[in-house]
Amino acid sequence: MKKRVLVFPCGSVPGIDINFALRDCLRIELFGGSSVADHGSFVYKNYIGDIPNINEECFIERFNQIIEYYKINFIIPTHDTVALFLMENQTLLNAIVVCSEVETTRICRHKALIYETFKGYDFNPIVYNNINTIDTYPVFLKPNMGQGGRNSYVAHDFEELNFYMHRSKDLIICEYLPGDEITIDCFTDKNSKLRYFSPRIRQQTFNGISSKSHILEKDEELLNIVRQINDKLSFRGYWFIQLKKDTNGNFKLLEISTRVAGTACLSRNLDVNFPYLAVLDFSNEEIDITPNNYSIEIDRTLISRYKIGIEYDRVYIDFDDTLVFNNSMYNKFMFMFIYQCLNNNKEIILITKHEKDIYMTLQELKIDKNIFKEIIHITNNDYKYKYLSQEKPCIFIDNSYVERKHVRENLDIPSFDLNNIECLIDWRG
Structure with a gap:
């Protein structure tokens, strides 16, 4: 089940x-x-x-x-x-x-509790509880319950510090850490055994999430920090920590979280699927973690997904420069859409002015003719709109503006170029 x-x-x-x-x-x-x-x-x-x-x-x-x-x-x-x-x-x-268990989750939600829990550990940053004891600037201010660096500030002197402290009453004052920032994704099983850790550099961030990152080599310093944290708190499943180097090049703790990190997908693409492993572990099943061994990096940008207000049961689609370019290169995105349609029992009808025998070309390109409910092969001086039936709700896809214009004007059928096929992709799963 x-x-x-x-x-x-x-x-x-x-x-x-x-x-x-x-x-x-x-x-x-x-x-x-x-x-x-x-x-x-x-x-x-x-x-x-x-x-x-x-x-x-x-x-x-x-x-x-x-x-x-x-x-x-x-x-x-x-x-x-x-x-x-x-x-x-x-x-x-x-x-x-x-x-993870409730007390660990509570500690990880409050940075003040994190720093109090690891007071005296080498990787714990200096925390100033009294602004009058600060003798080194700049200092770093961050909210006790914040995440992703939001509402955090660097104060270069007492006046700036005083300004920010009056602006927000929930700020923690820490030593300023000028070095590289990394995240370490971790997994601890039901027996409190650390099963996996994977450090990655936070090269760029967007809204608190790593937008550019790559996996780092594991070393003893990082493993030692992770083990000490794992031994002190009661984790189960995925968790992560963020570290940053101080002026001496030593890593200091920024935060700990008991949820899946925003860029843990890097580990997933090494075949370490944290959410799935966690569900198995919480089902009291035995797990195995054997990651791939290759370099991998991620670079994120905004992705657009659409909801479109049309229903259709049939797709008329062109061949040359739509499904295939130069009779040799497949339009990968278009084939993604075609198989989406087949999954949803929508008819695919190929309508083409291909100069050769279209069946022979399909065979040469290893495209199964049975993908298509029908293949309509017309002459080059003919118009495709004449061959479109409206017995079922349908759409038309063609790289030719003239063909799309004729279909819209004569049949009022939604018509799509290659550059707007993306609005037809259904990403739900």
């Missing part, structure tokens, strides 16, 4: 990455849920909207109703505050929260 997993909230970067980590796992049926309309509805086939905010009095009751209705077995929280709330209320919930 498949394990039913609810990712909540599902529209964040970690939530989207978890979708791609779990959507094709044969043993999992994936659900995404959010309290506000977000990007999750564009990628989760099983999307649950309008979940109450965790601060609402009705949350537990309503959340349990959702859990029972969809028969959810496991909940994966993607935000630190949500993770802590769910762990604090685990006994009231009718599904297992995939997260």
Whole structure:
């Protein structure tokens, strides 16, 4: 029987990455849920909207109703505050929260508790509890419960420090760390054994998430830090830490989190699937972690996903310079769309002015003719709109503007060029 997993909230970067980590796992049926309309509805086939905010009095009751209705077995929280709330209320919930134990999650949510817990450890940064004791500037200020570097400041002197401290009452004052910043993704099993750690450099960040990163070599200094943290706290499943080098080149602790990191997909692409491993571990199954051994880096940019207000059961599609370029190169994106259509039982009709025998060309290019419900081969001086039937709702795809214009003007059928096929791709899974 498949394990039913609810990712909540599902529209964040970690939530989207978890979708791609779990959507094709044969043993999992994936659900995404959010309290506000977000990007999750564009990628989760099983999307649950309008979940109450965790601060609402009705949350537990309503959340349990959702859990029972969809028969959810496991909940994966993607935000630190949500993770802590769910762990604090685990006994009231009718599904297992995939997260470290509650006291560890509480400590990791508050930087003041983190630094107090690791007071005296070499990797713990200097924390100033009294502004009058600061004798070295600059200093770094960050919120006790923040994440991703938001609302953090560098104060170069007492006047700047005083300004920021009056601006926010929840700031922690730490030594300034000018060196490289890294994240270490970790996995600890049900027996509290550290099974995996993977350091990566945070070369660029966008909204607190690494937008450019690559895997680093593991060394004894990093392993020693991870082991000490793992021995001190009670982790289970995925977790991560962030470190930054001080003026002497030594790594100091920035934060710890018990959720999946925003760029843990780097490890997933080494075949270390943290969300899936965690679900197996919380199912009390034995896990094995044997990553690939190759260099890998990530560079993120914004990606666009669309919802389009048309329904269609048939697709008319051109061949030359649409499906195939120069009779030799496949349009990968177009084939992605074609197989999406076949998955959804939509007819594909090839309509072409190909100069050669189209069946022979398909055979030479190893394209199965049975992909197409029908193949319409017309002469070069003819117009395609004449051969389109409207007995079923349909769309038309062709790189020729003239052909698209004729189809729109004569038949009022939605017509697409290659550059706007992306709005037809369904990313939900």
